[in-house]
Amino acid sequence: MSIAIPSVARVANGAAPRRRPYGRRALAGYGFITPAIVFLIGFALLPFLFTVYVSLHDWNMLTAVTSMPFRGLDNYRYLIFEDPLFRQTFANTFVFAAGNVAISSLLALGVALLLNGEVRFPTFWRAVYFLPYVTSSVAISIVWANLYHPSYGLFNGILELFQLPGARFLASLETAMPSVIAVAVWHAVGYYMIIFLAGLQSIPLEVYEAAKVDGANAWHRFRSITLPLLRPTLLFVAVVNTLGSLQVFDLAFVLTNGGPVNATNTVVLYMYQTAFNFTRMGRASAMAVMLFLVILVITLVQLRLLREKE
Amino acid sequence: MRRKLRLTVVGIAILKYAGLALGAFFMLLPFAWMIVSSFMSAAEIMARPLRWLPAELQLRNYEALAAAIPLGNMYANSLIVTISITVGVLLTSSLAGYGFAKFHFPGRDILFVLVLATMMIPFFVVLIPIFFLVRQLGWMDSYLGLIVPNIVTAFGIFLMRQYMLTLPDELLDAARIDGASELAIYWRIALPLAGPALGALAILAFVYHWNSFLWPLVVIRSRELATIPIGLNSLRVYASSPEVINLQMAGAALAIIPVVAVFAVLQRHFVRGIALTGIKG
Structure with a gap:
């Protein structure tokens, strides 16, 4: 070059x-x-x-940049070995990311496959599924928090109509994280659907017709044409979805503020609290660096894994 | 035989539309309930068995909302900030994208690698330093603090550079022979030809910054400067008693409806923009 x-x-x-x-x-x-x-x-x-x-330092943002006390890797050591909350937020973030990436990618692919063939009103369906993506995560979190409300929420109201027992959704340790994931999936599924649709539409129709002539059924055509040719799109969705999910902040902050008892606290939210509620900038920065490294490694591994199979 | 085949085709079609409709129901339900309950009284929200519609429209909810948060300011702030950022992003991205795509100079490739490298830095990693920088510059709690750190994005530069690469050199050279200045060539030829990429970038930047929450949350202190997400968030801190649920729903509805209206008009461009960046990215 x-x-x-x-x-x-x-x-x-x-x-x-x-x-x-x-x-x-x-x-x-x-x-x-x-x-x-x-x-x-x-x-x-x-x-x-x-x-x-x-x-690598202790800093409360008040002492001068030049005179913050050097601590070496002490912030990292503390977070990894002595701060169970950090380990928990890390685990929470991974549970959230795994759930959100798997479910939203699969649903998005499913909807895209349904919309890719002959469908009446394609624009309408696309718009409906895409709609949540353009709306503010704060606004939709407020709406969902109310839908989930154990006493006055829509969901428990509907369950009661069918004489089913209600759930505590965001208010219980067991169901809080799945409830947050559900909102995230609802919010983002349309975005990934659009990307899958674009990928599907770039596959030439002749390939399918040739396969049909050869007697391949729908499942075979999906397995041996659609999936392999969709690999670049799958790669893009997996990487972008994982990147975004590991950085989740808005939903955790507005829906639950990390609760109950940190069941939905995430690394970026904990970093925010550490930095702006407790002004421990050194520790918060160490969290940022660690999450950044994890994101970097995961992205590289994903790129590698999906490239190799080509 | 043929009849059986036709039955399967019809069956598959029914399943397909049933699936799509079920999904659509879940996508729209929260919006529908948001609007309905924003017109309900607190008693109606508490009522069990569930009430589906308010007995009469409680417009008071919206009046109470307007008293609780500075709606006019919020809209104005969000518009000013988001439009400024979007214009800034379009300008800096297209300038740099054009420079990288159409000029040869020492260090160009290294500088472009630098752009790609900064694309890998997520915002949360630089949150604390940028907060500190903005505070040192005296931009806390101001439009400048909200706008300036956001007006350049590596992604925008990358997107514009990829698109500018496809512009024909002959066209630019012809303009040079006619004596046009480099800036005039960029402004009159390259920029209009890059319309589709600019449109996609504009939509992505606008939606992202209109909904942006974390950065305004740390920069904004005063009520008068609250953007829409910040103003809505201040409703949340009351904790959800039935007296504020309808207020919160009214606030969310007012935040969401304008975006939905814009989206309905520009839907095609949204979709094309996302698809464009998805494939290029």
Whole structure:
């Protein structure tokens, strides 16, 4: 790539002198990218390095940046070995991510398959399933918290009409996390459905017709045509869904604020509490770094796993 | 034989529409109940067996809501902040995307790798440093604090660069021969041709920042600057007694209905935008 650049530039510049292979247009190039690059360095790259730096220190945001006491890996050691709540939020986050990724991806694929064939009113169905995705997670969390309300909620009201026992949903240790996952699935399923639909529509119809002629039934066609050709889409959905799920904050904060007794507390929520309620920036930063590393590893593994099978 | 086949086809169709309808019922139920119960009295919400409709529309709920949270401010703040961020993102992304796609200069590839690397940094990782930075800059509790940290995204640059790569060089060179300045070529030729990508990015950025919660939650202190999610969240802290359930539902309805209206009009573009970024991403 880098070898090709000078020669291309020379062709583009025509009679440009050899001493300046990039010419004045290089300056214009820098001009176009400079605002964005400066911002990315200032608001992403340096802050990232700063998080790593703070994670090795004790800091309450009041002492000067230059004089925060160095603690080495002590924040990490404390969180991993001495803070059961951190381990619990980590486990909660994984349970949430696993449940949400599996259920929302499968449902999204199912709906996309139903909508991909001949269907009346495709726009209507698509819109209905996609609708929750465009709405504010805070607004829908408030609505769902009320639907789940043990005494006044719609769900227990309906169960009572059928003379079924009510559930405590967000209020009980056992059902709180599944209830949060249900909201997350409801919120995001339409987004992944749209992506699956786009993937399905990029599979040429001729392949299916050829398979039909060869006598392959619907299940065979799904197994040996749709799934393999959908692999890039599956990969994208798996990665994006996992990335987003491991960072869950809004739902946990608004639906339950991590409760009951931290049953739905997640790493990002615990990080927020540690940083902004208890001003322990070092510890919060160490949490951020650890979750970041886990996300990075999982993403790389997923990319690897799904690529290999191609 | 043929009749049996037709019966199977009809059976499959029935199953298909039954499945779709059942799913649609669950997707719409929360919205329907939100609207219905926003017009109910507290007694009706508490009533068992369940009441499906209010005896009379309790418009008082909306009046009480308007007294409890600064609705006008919330809408104005959300609009100002989201539009500013979206315009900023479109501008910086298209400028940088164009620069990366159509110019050759030393260090270009390394700088683009830097863009890709920052794409891998989730927001929560930089939350504390950006909070600190914004506080040092004196932007706490201000529009600047809400807007500025968000006006550049690596994803936007990546998306625009991929799209700008497809623009024909001949067109740009023809304009250069005609003596157009580089900025004029970007503004008059590249930008209009990048319409579909700009549209997709605009929709994604708008929806994301309109609904954004974590960043406003740490930056905003004063009631007057609350965005819609922040204002709604302040209703939550009362804890759900029946007296506030209808109020909360009214608030959620007012937050959701405008978005749904916009979505209904622009549905096709939403879907195309998501699909575009899904495939490219």
